[in-house]
Amino acid sequence: MVAKTFGGAVHGVDARTIMVEVSVDQGLRFFMSGLPDNAVKESQHRVESALRGAGFFFPRQKVVVNLAPADIRKEGSAYDLSIAVCLLSASGQLVTNMLEQYVVMGERTLEGTLRPIRGVLPIAIQAQREGFKGFLLPADNAKEAAIVEGLDVFPITSLQEAVDFLGQKKIIEPVKVDAKEVFANRVNHYDIDFKDVQGQENIKRALEIAAAGGHNVIMIGPPGAGKTILAKRLPSILPPLTLTEALETTKIHSVAGRLGRDATLMTTRPFRSPHHTISDVALVGGGGNPQPGEISLSNNGVLFLDELPEFKRTVLEVMRQPMEERRVTISRAKTSIDYPANFMLVASMNPCPCGYFNHPEKECVCGPGIVQRYLSKISGPLLDRIDLHVEVVPVSFDEMTANRKTETSDIIRDRVVQARAIQSARFKDLDAIHCNAMMPSNMVKEICDIGETGKSLLKTAMERLGLSARAYDRILKVSRTVADLSGSDEIKVEHLAEAIQYRSLDREGWAG
Structure with missing residues (x-):
């Protein structure tokens, strides 16, 4: 007798429906086909133990499990429940006509209880598209799948409960x-705020510009100057996630298994801060079983790289293409997977190995050439892709102890949202461009007209700072954002001058 139900396989951030078929016939041994990996093959032992624990028997006949389509590799332990209920149906221990109407997935323990699985959201979205009646899955994943409208999601805690439901002995x-409603109640809820940071008004201004235009930023300053505490608060002034962005972000974290139990929808922009010992694969994604990396986990949010020169050079260089294309492609011999990588890069670093070069009070002890050698760990092409270079100086005691009220993140975010609204109207006819930082080079000259006076100023700045052609575009984009924040239709000289000062830390123009 043959029984079948359905599961799902994640490919990138999307899913494909998998048919799970089980045949019980005369003969001996257990066979599994359909390109299963080791985790799927080992399901035989988990299923056998769970069946016995629930009072069922494992057929001592020829059992064939097929996972179709057979040319797609099946990975992980999420097919345990699918195989178990099909096996019970094929062996006559479960009488039901409901199996083919549902997607059934879950990892089983030896006791028969279910453990949460990865990639539930994209699987649920695909099940809804294909018109399945419902989705049976571990209870810990139920809220995540239930955000998909038009699909009934049934939380299952054990094999016995799944059998009772499919046999119509129990109503779930x-x-x-x-x-x-979840999105509206929790969107933009952050525990940290810019009002907690005393002083550093110039750095707050730079981060406001970065948030308003979607620009990358690097902060250079001595230890304890406040680089990290400022970077962590950047998501709180970014525009609130849209529902579409929230779903896209949630899908990526679901595929990576980063949502946690009873999670629903991500309503705040992600902030990822990997350690400097990270590998290039962990940063951009990949591996034998391709998974999204940190740049994809920070999609629609912020990727913070603290102590930038301490990262391996190869790790930093692999970011160059994703920063330009806002996606990363993982290629293998038989497949190619695209992961979104639309993130804001925020980096910080000390100005030298001892950390006190250009410090107003402490003396740098680094020898001749050490500072330049330290900065050269960051390649010119990568530095060119960072729009704002900001020098951070320590906050004085008087500033730290002042009772002066500082702006809250909400106030700053209001200005950012207004600037983004101007940009949305500007790029309303372009699907792939949403902010100034995304402008291609062919649009910069048209949208960022600076006039003859501005051209003269920019020419002088480029000659003195030794800026590249890419830096030229970056300055124009930043000046357009500064103008948007001030509500100006045209880029004035003061807007351009402010943008130029944020390139003052370029390698040729800083540290001699």
Whole structure:
């Protein structure tokens, strides 16, 4: 007898439906086909133990499990529940006509209980598209899948509960989650705020410009100057996530298994801060079983690289193409996977190995050439892709102890949102461009007209600082953002001058 149900396989941030077929016939041994990996093959032992624990028997006949389509590699332990219920149906221990109407997935323990699985959200979205009646899955994943409208999600805690439901011996109420309500109640809820930071008004201004235009930024300053504490607060002034962005971000974290139990929808922009010992594969994604890396996990949010020169050069160089294209392609012999990588890069670094070069009070002890050698760990092409270079100086005691009120993140975010609204109107006819930082070079001259006076100023700045052609474009984009923040239709000289000062830390023009 043959029984079948359905599961899902994640490919990138999307899913494909997998048919799980089980045949029980005369003969001996257990066979599995359909390109299963070791984790899938080992399901035989988990299923056998769970069946016995639930009072069922494992057929001592020829059992063939097929996972179709057979040319797609199946990975992980999420097919345990699918195989178990099909095996019970094929062996006559479960009488039901409901199996083919549902997507059934879950990792099983030896006791028969279910553990959460990865990639539930894209699988649920695909199940809804293909018109399945419902989705049976571990209870810990139920809220995540339930944000998909038009699909009944049934939380299952054990094999016995799944059998009782499919055999119509038990009624399980589907989990209901109003995605729009969850999104509205929790969007932009951050525990940290810019009002907690005393002083550093010039750095706050630079981060406001970065947030308004989607620009990358690097902060250079001595230890304890406040680089990290400022970077961590950047998401709190970014525009709130849209529902579409929230779903896209949640899918990526679901595929990576980073959502946690009982998670629903991500409503705040991600902030990822990998350690400087990270590998290039962990940063951009990949591996034998390709997974999204940190640049994809920070999609629609912020990627913070603290102590930038301490990262391996190869790790930093692999970011160059994703920063330009805002996606990363993982290529293998038989497949190619695209992961989104639309992130803001925020980097910080000390000005030299001892950390006190250009410090107003402490003396640098680094020898001749050490500072330049330290800065040269960051390649020119990578530095050119960072729009704003900001020098951070320590906050004085008087500033730290002052009772002066500082702006909250909400106030700063209001200005950022207004500037983004201007940019949205500017790029309303372009699907792939949403902010100034995304402008291609062919649009910069048209949108960022600076006039003859501005051209003269920019020419002098480029000659003195030794800036590249890419830096020229970056300055124009930043000046356009500064103008947007001030509500100006045209880029004035003062807007351009402010943008130029944020390139003053280029390698040729800084540290001699």
